[in-house]
Amino acid sequence: xxxxxxxxxxxxxxxxxxxEARRQGKTIGIVPTMGxxxxxxxxxxxAAREKCDLVVMSIFVNPxxxxxxxxxxxxxxxxxxxxxxxxxxxxxxxxxxxxxxxYPKPMLTNVSVSTVTEQLCGKSxxxxxxxxxxxxxxxxxxxxxxxxxxxxxxxxxxxxxxxxAFDLSMPVEIVPCPIVREADGLALSSRNVYLSAEEREQxxxxxxxxxxxxxxxxxxxxxxxxRGRIIQMISEMPLAQIDYVELLTYPDLSPVSARxxxxxxxxxxxxxxxxxxxxxxxxxxI
Amino acid sequence: xxxxxxxxxxxxxxxxxxxEARRQGKTIGIVPTMGxxxxxxxxxxxAAREKCDLVVMSIFVNPxxxxxxxxxxxxxxxxxxxxxxxxxxxxxxxxxxxxxxxYPKPMLTNVSVSTVTEQLCGKSxxxxxxxxxxxxxxxxxxxxxxxxxxxxxxxxxxxxxxxxAFDLSMPVEIVPCPIVREADGLALSSRNVYLSAEEREQxxxxxxxxxxxxxxxxxxxxxxxxRGRIIQMISEMPLAQIDYVELLTYPDLSPVSARxxxxxxxxxxxxxxxxxxxxxxxxxxI
Numbered sequence: 001x002x003x004x005x006x007x008x009x010x011x012x013x014x015x016x017x018x019x020e021a022r023r024q025g026k027t028i029g030i031v032p033t034m035g036x037x038x039x040x041x042x043x044x045x046x047a048a049r050e051k052c053d054l055v056v057m058s059i060f061v062n063p064x065x066x067x068x069x070x071x072x073x074x075x076x077x078x079x080x081x082x083x084x085x086x087x088x089x090x091x092x093x094x095x096x097x098x099x100x101x102x103y104p105k106p107m108l109t110n111v112s113v114s115t116v117t118e119q120l121c122g123k124s125x126x127x128x129x130x131x132x133x134x135x136x137x138x139x140x141x142x143x144x145x146x147x148x149x150x151x152x153x154x155x156x157x158x159x160x161x162x163x164x165a166f167d168l169s170m171p172v173e174i175v176p177c178p179i180v181r182e183a184d185g186l187a188l189s190s191r192n193v194y195l196s197a198e199e200r201e202q203x204x205x206x207x208x209x210x211x212x213x214x215x216x217x218x219x220x221x222x223x224x225x226x227r228g229r230i231i232q233m234i235s236e237m238p239l240a241q242i243d244y245v246e247l248l249t250y251p252d253l254s255p256v257s258a259r260x261x262x263x264x265x266x267x268x269x270x271x272x273x274x275x276x277x278x279x280x281x282x283x284x285x286i
Numbered sequence: 287x288x289x290x291x292x293x294x295x296x297x298x299x300x301x302x303x304x305x306e307a308r309r310q311g312k313t314i315g316i317v318p319t320m321g322x323x324x325x326x327x328x329x330x331x332x333a334a335r336e337k338c339d340l341v342v343m344s345i346f347v348n349p350x351x352x353x354x355x356x357x358x359x360x361x362x363x364x365x366x367x368x369x370x371x372x373x374x375x376x377x378x379x380x381x382x383x384x385x386x387x388x389y390p391k392p393m394l395t396n397v398s399v400s401t402v403t404e405q406l407c408g409k410s411x412x413x414x415x416x417x418x419x420x421x422x423x424x425x426x427x428x429x430x431x432x433x434x435x436x437x438x439x440x441x442x443x444x445x446x447x448x449x450x451a452f453d454l455s456m457p458v459e460i461v462p463c464p465i466v467r468e469a470d471g472l473a474l475s476s477r478n479v480y481l482s483a484e485e486r487e488q489x490x491x492x493x494x495x496x497x498x499x500x501x502x503x504x505x506x507x508x509x510x511x512x513r514g515r516i517i518q519m520i521s522e523m524p525l526a527q528i529d530y531v532e533l534l535t536y537p538d539l540s541p542v543s544a545r546x547x548x549x550x551x552x553x554x555x556x557x558x559x560x561x562x563x564x565x566x567x568x569x570x571x572i
Contacts, residue, residue, distance in 0.1 A: 011455055022308065108400045109419070109453035115394050133395070134454075137423075141456045144430075167395035168420075169297055170427045 005087040007094045011102075011142050014056075014095055018144050026053035030145040032136060035059035036076040036190035037085045040180040044149040045089040047177050056143050057086050058095040060102060065131030071275075076193050095143070102138065111137045113167070116159045116253045120268050121279065124243050129160050136161055137168075145172050153179045153187050155266055155281045159251040179280075181207060187280045199273035202237040206269055206280040209233045213267045217286055223247050223257060226267070234271055243270035243277060250283050259286050291373040293380045297388075297428050300342075300381055304430055312339035316431040318422060321345035322362040322476035323371045326466040330435040331375040333463050342429050343372050344381040346388060351417030357561075362479050381429070388424065397423045399453075402445045402539045406554050407565065410529050415446050422447055423454075431458050439465045439473050441552055441567045445537040465566075467493060473566045485559035488523040492555055492566040495519045499553045503572055509533050509543060512553070520557055529556035529563060536569050545572050 008014050021028055029052030031044045041057075048055045059082055066072035079096065086094050111133040116122075122129050140148070148165075150158050155176075162174045180188045185207030186200070195203060209230045216226045230245050249256050250266040268281040294300050307314055315338030317330045327343075334341045345368055352358035365382065372380050397419040402408075408415050426434070434451075436444050441462075448460045466474045471493030472486070481489060495516045502512045513533055520526050535542050536552040554567040 015457065023311065025309065105452075107453055108402065109397065109450045110400070111395065111397050111454075113395050138454045141454050144457065164395045166391075167393055168397075168424045168427050171301065171430065 005083075005091050005094055007083065007096060009096050009098065009101065011097065014093070014142050017093055018142075021054045022144070027147070028052060028054045028056065028143060028145045029147040029149060030139060030143045031055065031057045031091075031149045032139050033057060033059055034061045034075065034190065035082050036078055036193070037082045038180075038188045038190065038192075040151050040153065040188040042085060042089045043180050044151060044177050045086070045091055047175060048147065048149050049090045051147055051175070052145075054092050055090060056093045056095060056145065057091045058097075058139055058143070059086075060095070060097055060135070060139075062102075062131060062135040063099060064103075064107065064134055065128050067125055067127060070125070071191075076190055095139075102135070107134070110134055111164065113160045113164050116156070116163050116251070119248060119253050120156050120244060120246060121270060122156065122160075124270065129157070132157055133160060133164050137164070137170075140170060140172055147173050147175050149175045149177055151179065152176050152283065153189065153279065153281070155250070155268060155283060156253065159253055162251060185211070187278075189278065191276055191278065194276040195273060199239055199276065202239045203271075203273050203278055205234050205237050205240065206271060206278060210267060210269070210280060210282040214282055214284060217265075217267075217284060223259065223265075223286075230267070230269070234269070239273050241272040243272060245269050261286070291369075291377050291380055293369065293382055295382050295384065295387065297383065300379070300428050303379055304428075307340045308430070313433070314338060314340045314342065314429060314431045315433040315435060316425060316429045317341065317343045317377075317435045318425050319343060319345055320347045320361065320476065321368050322364055322479070323368045324466075324474045324476065324478075326437050326439065326474040328371060328375045329466050330437060330463050331372070331377055333461060334433065334435050335376045337433055337461070338431075340378050341376060342379045342381055342431065343377045344383075344425055344429070345372075346381070346383055346421070346425075348388075348417060348421040349385060350389075350393065350420055351414050353411055353413060356411070357477075362476055381425075388421070393420070396420055397450065399446045399450050402442070402449050402537070405534060405539050406442050406530060406532060407556060408442065408446075410556065415443070418443055419446060419450050423450070423456075426456060426458055433459050433461050435461045435463055437465065438462050438569065439475065439565065439567070441536070441554060441569060442539065445539055448537060471497070473564075475564060477562055477564065480562040481559060485525055485562065488525045489557075489559050489564055491520050491523050491526065492557060492564060496553060496555070496566060496568040500568055500570060503551075503553075503570060509545065509551075509572075516553070516555070520555070525559050527558040529558060531555050547572070 029048035112130045117129040158176045234240050246268050250264045266283050270279045315334035398416045403415040444462045516531050532554050536550045552569050556565045
């Protein structure tokens with residue numbers, strides 16, 4: 001069968017498709033993205049394809065989740081390329097609303113999640129997760145998905161959306177999917193395109209330090225010591241400016257100092273290389 | 287046909303019923319209440335019954351929307367009586383979750399609406415409309431209604447919920463229903479039961495002053511003058527303590543001083559009689 005994908009840019013048109021899918025008893029999956037697709041996004045589509053009858057991908061660079069000094073304007077966009085990638089990956093409905101369609105009037109409603117947003121990116125990007133929670137809620141109201149697929153690279157985003165869906169009894173299952181990496185270890189991100197060759201080379205320290213951390217944790221090295229060693233490794237890169245290196249419980253994101261056997265933890269990194277802020281993480285059991 | 291009503295107290299059980307109703311293509315209406323039903327609530331059921339195949343009423347005294355010094359604990363409750371009234375009025379599913387079912391863990395997610403919550407009850411009851419917006423969002427996720435019915439006595443609540451549903455593209459139509467009054471004019475409220483005979487008698491000044499206001503507005507009396515006359519009328523009641531008397535645009539709830547022909551405005555009152563805070567309003571075009 002030839003894969004046909006429909007591109008939809010209005011909420012009203014999306015509702016018609018969703019209503020029809022619901023009438024037919026189809027299960028609906030959503031892959032929310034900001035576009036400039038890479039293999040990480042496509043792995044989400046693959047997971048959605050396996051679980052759902054109807055796969056919706058949204059491409060929307062959401063202004064609400066960017067701070068005033070962040071990269072909303074220069075965030076990379078290439079809709080034509082995205083469309084081909086989405087089609088090949090098996091997306092049924094590609095939702096590409098303009099900002100004026102999503103926010104036709106000043107947005108007065110805000111969805112916020114406390115506690116899990118207080119560390120990591122929530123701390124260094126104030127308002128970011130309010131923007132994420134609000135747009136994800138809105139997308140869920142429009143698409144009414146049974147499943148929503150998110151990449152674990154944005155582990156805190158997964159924690160926030162999972163908490164929100166639980167708290168508000170949203171009729172959707174949040175499905176986290178593993179980080180996809182380049183052959184040399186760099187976690188895929190639309191922002192990687194910003195990196196110079198030299199920055200990209202040095203950015204490999206992120207995945208390398210996480211690989212080491214995994215080994216150290218398995219060997220029983222103390223958590224503080226693991227953190228110190230990672231900071232040390234990253235600091236050796238002249239272009240690296242550490243935003244944070246944290247070990248926290250997962251998905252609660254509470255501070256963790258002593259080891260509790262069976263505890264799931266996250267080693268989370270955010271590091272700037274030039275103007276580009278990269279994040280990476282490892283979730284493991286200690 | 288004998289009316290059969292089912293009482294449901296868990297979210298999981300409600301989901302089963304909703305899924306089945308959806309599968310059958312039924313339209314779903316919700317009447318969210320805090321119980322201690324009166325004719326006002328039953329008029330909402332009547333409106334829902336006319337518009338929807340499946341009528342769900344929720345009875346949930348929502349702790350999130352009560353301030354620390356408000357009447358959560360003493361809010362009147364009578365589930366047995368409510369059940370009979372709901373059944374007679376034609377409710378299909380009566381949703382009566384415990385607080386522990388709605389909030390099994392500390393609630394970390396908050397839905398808030400700005401601007402329209404900054405005046406009137408939003409000003410005198412900080413956090414109240416966050417609690418309302420959050421629980422209504424949660425009820426909408428559980429019941430997935432096509433229509434939701436709210437009484438205009440809580441006109442600001444209607445404005446907040448309508449704004450929220452618009453902003454978040456919720457697939458639900460908010461249906462405001464007219465205030466229901468006793469023969470002597472007192473707007474129906476579950477809190478009327480708190481009133482002593484003397485307080486109740488003096489509380490009639492609310493509806494009486496609104497009736498006068500309607501006439502004055504029609505006669506072209508200046509808005510500030512109308513407000514002054516209402517304050518004067520209410521102040522003549524020895525037991526009345528005014529919380530607010532406001533004339534605002536509706537549903538935006540912006541300040542209004544000069545007359546704009548065709549402008550929809552609300553005359554909104556909140557007045558304490560003893561420990562009981564009553565609200566009433568008039569929505570009209572000037």
